[in-house]
Amino acid sequence: MSSRLMKLKDVLGRSKTSSPLAFAGVSRPFAESRRSFIAARRHVANGRNLRTMSDSSCEKCLTLDNMNPHIKVMEYAVRGPLVIRAGEIEKELQNGAQKPFNEVIKANIGDCHAVGQKPITFIRQVLALVAYPELLKDDKFPEDVKERARIVLGGCRGGSVGSYTDSPGIEVIRKQVAHYITERDGVPSNWEDIILSAGASDGIKSVLKLLKARVGGQKAGIMIPIPQYPLYSASIAEFNLHAIGYYLNEEKNWSLELDELERSLKEAKSHCNPRGIVIINPGNPTGQVLTRENIEGIIKFACKEKLFLFADEVYQHNIYAPNSAFHSFKKVMSEMGPPYSNMELASFMSCSKGYMGECGLRGGYSEIVNLDPQVKAMLMKSISAMLCPTVLGQATMYCVVNPPKPGEPSYEQFMEEKCGVLDSLKSRAKMVEETFNSIPGFSCQVVQGAMYAFPQMKLPPKALEAAKEKKMDPSTLYAFELLESTGICIVPGAGFGQKPGTYHFRTTILPQPEKLKAMLDMFKQFHVKFVEKYS
């Protein structure tokens, strides 16, 4: 245990350094773009030379040295330097560059439609009608689509989606969300606890920023899983909070273990003031689905330690493993009774994932329960300055929580499209897991849910040395070489956090089956060559 502790310190310990190259919160695991920082430094030096040549009375007001340090330290690996390079390669290909591949395969981001998933017709028909209500007269559109459109328009001031809505969203949509949750959980949901948002990220940031950065002379700490979704480390850095990493147990299919929560919290208490805990279920990037028993344990832990619960449940529709089921934190907590049913919880949902995959429309909601009424008033006030989330995103969320019912004209097509997506994702989850496990030196846990696999790979010592020389995490070196050789864009494990000495990457399971198969074949071939190169 003590050697494990030392390794953890190695991973998490740099957060208190003040070097401009250090990252706030969870630091070393997110050091993937150190290279870009070094490049930026060089750039700064050049900038200084340039500035001395220009008129000194108009030097830059805002420089790397005097800008907001919390923005400087935040990192967001899903869109980091690797993705920027992927974009450059795409342009090179467009301009006729000769490469060993014809296209970039973006397996770095859960961007369903970008890789060929078709939109759900019902959702898009409702959107067309609310955007251009003239179409309500058109016989082409089924009656249930028109009914949903009329309800959304009825909730809009002046009957137009071009009007501002209340800041937490249109009342009739908030009520429908509450109804959806009540049906899902068998536990009542209050529509006034529902806040619509521009995707889940917007909702998460709105709640996270309610926390005071320093409490009792120490930074406020938020427990996050390692590996985690980088929105958390990025927002925690931006808000000057402290990230307390707790490891998921890879050997047990990325399970969330209570003694690890205890260990992580105990260690953190010496240098921060723990205030909240983030749970991502189903897991991103790890794809595990928590059991009900596990959730009960986490809730008891959070209650004992007075932690605000952040339940990231955006993949609640994406469950593939036969013995897995989604249990919401709200449901479990409520069914446990007092004191647990009185705990403060924010649960987040999005229209970007599930079977709909409508990332670009930016729809989402938070359910926020048991908040101190004064704090809730402050939350409502703080979102009001941003006026309202996009009304068309709200309309999308409405379709997700009020889909066609049996007997309605759109029902059959809707179910066919929905099940088509989810069944295919289920078989792709299996294909990805099995293929990676067939590559020597790879191990990939079961993708029980969500949209990603997070395989571990053994890398040859010379690759580790080469990475060290380039001041990169070995997973980053691997990802860059994969991209340049095959056009496959994944996210290195360093962007999510990984145990020291282990190397991973996140890939989505989203490319369409044929392309996914081809991608996995290329991956296999690349890995053999990579190992050869560094042997």
Place this chain on the structure above:
Amino acid sequence: MSSRLMKLKDVLGRSKTSSPLAFAGVSRPFAESRRSFIAARRHVANGRNLRTMSDSSCEKCLTLDNMNPHIKVMEYAVRGPLVIRAGEIEKELQNGAQKPFNEVIKANIGDCHAVGQKPITFIRQVLALVAYPELLKDDKFPEDVKERARIVLGGCRGGSVGSYTDSPGIEVIRKQVAHYITERDGVPSNWEDIILSAGASDGIKSVLKLLKARVGGQKAGIMIPIPQYPLYSASIAEFNLHAIGYYLNEEKNWSLELDELERSLKEAKSHCNPRGIVIINPGNPTGQVLTRENIEGIIKFACKEKLFLFADEVYQHNIYAPNSAFHSFKKVMSEMGPPYSNMELASFMSCSKGYMGECGLRGGYSEIVNLDPQVKAMLMKSISAMLCPTVLGQATMYCVVNPPKPGEPSYEQFMEEKCGVLDSLKSRAKMVEETFNSIPGFSCQVVQGAMYAFPQMKLPPKALEAAKEKKMDPSTLYAFELLESTGICIVPGAGFGQKPGTYHFRTTILPQPEKLKAMLDMFKQFHVKFVEKYS
């Protein structure tokens, strides 16, 4: 001058108090909801009683006492307690309550469609097509609409608006925005300086948060006009910056005078470190349009004082006065040549205003020029964690910067709709100004542009006393009584800032002509009764 200085201190001086009831940044002018704070305090006391009754092992994690203080102090008057009360009254009317009026007239917010403005057909047709591309086959839609839709879809990964775009937006739309600016100004715009956003507010906050809160041991200061648009005071409070108010000169039609900038800055330097200046042109809430000469003076001042320029130019299409014209800061700065043409500037635009009034779609852009390349890299990184602005909002912005051209099939209808809105706003601007000036004790400056009037009114001493007793600004007392008696909802001057001893309100000029006339009649009658009541 010294008595004026004293008054200014009275207005701005409370920002350094640490009382939980004090507001950060510009404090007293935004104290409108002190009443609600007092109510909240009472609530806290009740909450404490409640908590002692519940299980002590699950006390609230997050309370007014331990939450983020910067969220607590922010205020956003446009959606404050008065608007909440207006919503309650609407519900009371729906439930059959008897009132001296039949409806609430929301003149508090620039929400065009909510008060009867019709959407522009061209924009909505493009939106319907990109949302549901099946409609591209429909003969009902003109070819220019289809062409715009195809271009937007061509810029979307997988040809779907449901895909994430690059974080600063779709390249083809950014290029079209740059083209629009180049045509508007006759000065080149670089598409890589364009960042699409979810409305202008989103863009403003993204840039504002680049500033470090404390520089050289002092809070960083941002100069904002008084009166101002409350997004600024709210965001400045949230980011823990300091608001430096500079007064607009009401007597000279809310002109922005250089000696007032000098005075304001000089005074501020003793207690903060000035870093930026916000200019709203055309003005909100004041409706003035800056002359080119005036803009040149402001640019010289900002250059001399090394201030980052924030140009809020969302009302650039809303110019009514015959001798007024819109000049962008970017154009004037560029034409002035070095060193001014090298200054850092962020200019903001939105699809919520102008002739389109598409508030709910959340489209907007920032043009950010001359940023230090490293700072720009940090800005791009920081927006990437929020993934991308709504694609349908981006598509709306595309229509605004690429409207139908002469000869295209939608051109005539588009011009008719656009000019219809702008001509009608022009005559409503005049009607509002003239009516308010006809009320004894009122004075209203010319509404040269934007969508608001900000009249001043003389209030009887007994009304001032009554307000004092209720711990309200007299403008707030007035606005509450107006709402209860007539259903007219305006925003008290206190929400924007006003010189001590003067009382104003902001009303939009947006209600449709018939309703606006009726509203102004009711207003007149109310004012007579109000003065009688307090005589």
